[in-house]
Amino acid sequence: MTGAAAGLVSGRYRLGPLLGSGGSASVFAAVDTRTGDALALKILHPELSRSPRLREAFFREAREAGRVRHPNVVAVLDVGVHDDETDPLAWIALELAPGQTLAEYVERTGPLPVPDALTLALAVLRGLAAVHGAGLIHRDVSPANIMIAPEADGFLPIGAVRLLDFGLADVTDRAATGSDLLRSEPEPAEDRPDRQLGVLGSVNYMSPEQAAGGSVDERGDLYQLGGVLYFALTGSPPFPRDTVDAVRRAHALTPPPVPSVVRPGIRRGVDRIVVRALLKDRADRFASADEMRRAILALEPSATAEAAATGQSGDDHTRRFGRPLDSSPAPETERTAVLPRRPTPRPAPTRSGPADLLPPPAVRRTGAGRAAGWLALVLVAGVIAAGWVAAAADGARTSVAVSSTPSATETTSAAPTATPPPQTPAPAEAERTSVRVPELTTMPLGEARAALEAAGLRVGLLSTQDSVRTGDTVLTLNPAPGTWLAEGDPVDLLVASGSNSVPATVGLAQADAVAALQNAGFTAVVVVRAEAAAPTGTVLASQPMDATVLRLGTTVTLTVAAAVVTPTSSPPPQTPAPTATPAGTATPAP
Structure with a gap:
């Protein structure tokens, strides 16, 4: 086996732990021994790798994914075939996305907080906009194909979400069907008009048109994301049923589920976004990823059902990125597992406890509550507890306990006073954030x-x-x-x-110089010049010169050394000597 002594795939990649396995391939953590970079290596199963036809179908995934470069999409790094002397193994090297799949995370922790679920949707929509811009439809957007890496306290940055697995990706308006998971081209003997083709995809998240074997466009991806968002909010797929056929019928016939029915407190705007994405007729869904993203960003803070459920009034209701938007957290021990059938109401999860996720309590009191507190202070000087009680009675959130006992340094006065408190805040007040x-x-x-x-x-x-x-x-x-x-x-x-500096390329090999320019955002054009004093293939000059600041996409011309061709010496052509013409023939006299 090539590289067997070192335990390397194709003499380069050292395998680590198994990350996952599916019907066609297994994915391993790996290290590129040439660069030291960590990556993921997707290896086609041995019985499939033996077929050149299936290997080609496997590599099609890499070509499709390679057309997309976006921070929210896992990048393809390389492809190849490992020769182990008995069976070849086709592989695809992928960017290693940290974290775990959304499916694994929700199974372990329960539904996401509402802000994180919306952040997840925004990140995937950014990735899908790039996919669709490259002329592709993903067709397999599901919790198992989205990686997330929340921070230690559970906060989910938009850059910590990655869309992966382009195994079903194709150009728009094609059906997601095939005779095998790789959608390989049939052998000539198998290519019959009556050849049976099955529908491919994740049945819990495929659009009605995909489930029916019809053509799929970008609105099919948005339907799938609507199902993923429902799952992130509730911990259940949109149509849990006992059989695959029942799920398909539900996609085609059953009205879209409403997240707040399962998880009370989710605001109506979020419900509307999920329902619109899951409408049966794709003409009624969002027309593009950008339109759906704008709808999420346009959600307005107001005294909705969610605010009522959490005890919030409108002026304290923060938008999607703020933790307080989430409905009242429940203890970690109250999370329920994902149910295989009908969804049940589930409390929103906490990750580090309310004190870590919510602003300090003094900030989170409503304006009305603060006014009541000041009024109590003016009328009954020194009775600090009365101010807090009035604040709570007038609408302050009660999910955070506040001490009603004055500190040892506080003094009371026998008469009321209208003197305002000192302008210098107490330490707790100085650190208030919201x-x-x-x-x-x-x-x-x-x-x-x-x-x-x-x-x-x-x-x-x-x-x-x-x-x-x-x-x-x-x-x-x-x-x-x-x-x-x-x-x-x-x-x-x-x-x-929007600009960058031209990197230094003189003295580099042509391939390295071209890569350096491309990595810096430029287009490279190579011209060749015979040069005896420089190694063949070495860059002699760049135009514009290095360190020049140019707009991204500008063309940089590289002059590359070529071997000097020495003409071969050859003798001058031989010119034949002319044949002497005889002066005449003497005829003897008679």
Whole structure:
């Protein structure tokens, strides 16, 4: 076996733990021994790898996925065939996405908090917009094909969501059917008009048209995402049934389920988004990933059923990125497992306890509550407890306990006074925060601005920096994501300028120089010049020169050394000597 002594696949990849296995391939954690990079190696099962036809179908997935480059889509790095001297093994090297699948996470922890579920949907929609922009339809958007990597406290950044598995991806308006999981081309002897083709996909999430074997376009992907969002909110697929046929019939006939029926407190706007995505007629769904994303970003904070269920009034209701939007948390021990059949109401999960996820209680009191507290302070000086009681009675949230006992340093006065409290806040007041900074890295500036406004914040100082990222893409932000701020506070953004510096390429091999230019965001054109003093294939010059700042996509010309061709010496052509013409023939006299 090639590389067997070192235990390497194709002499390069060292396998690690098994990450997952399906009907056609297994996925391993691996290390590229040439670069030291961690990655995922997807290996076609041996019995399938023996067939050149199935190997080609397997590699089609890599070609399709390779057309998409986006932070929310797992990238394809390389493909190849490992020769083990008996059976070849086809493999695809993929970017290693941290975390676990959404299916695994929800099975272990229960449904996501509402803000995280919406963040998940936004991230997948960003990835799908790139997929659709490349002319592809994914056709297998499901909890098993979405990786998430929440932070230690459970906060889910938008950049921690990845869409994977392009095994069913194809151009638009084609049916997701095939005679095998790889959708391989049939052998000539098998290519008969009556050949049976089955519908491929995840039955719990396929659109009605996909389940019926019809053509699928981008609205089919949005239907699947609607089902994924329902699963993230409730812990159940949209149509749990006993058999595959029953699930297919439900996709075709049963009205879309409403998340708040299963999980009371979800606001009506979220219900409407899920239901619209799951409508039977694709003409009634969102027309594009961008339209669905805008609908999520446009959700307005108001005193909805969710606010009532959590004891919140409108002025304290933060948008999707703020933890308080989530319905009242339940203890970790009260989570229920995912049910195989009918969904049941499930409490929203907590991950580190309310104190870690919600702002300090003093900030979360409503305006009415604070007014009542001040009134009580004015009327009954020193009776601090009365102020807190009045605040609670006038609408303050009661999910956080507040001490009603004055501190040892507090004194009371016998007469009421209208003197306001000191302007210098107590330590607890100075640290008050109410809104958590969302993850904005890799977002377009317009989307980042909308996300900040959605969270109750605003854009502060806006700076630019040259980068390989598309212009106006957010590179960093300050304060960092996850920081608690007061509502209305600014967040400084550093965004990509849309330009970058030409990298140094002189002296590099042609392939390395081209890769360096492409990685910097430029297009490379190679011209060859005979040069005896430089190794063949070495870059002699670049135009424009290195360190020049250019707009992304600009063409850079590389001059590459070629071997000098020495002409071969050959003798001059031989010119034949002319034949002498005889002067005449003497005729003897008679």
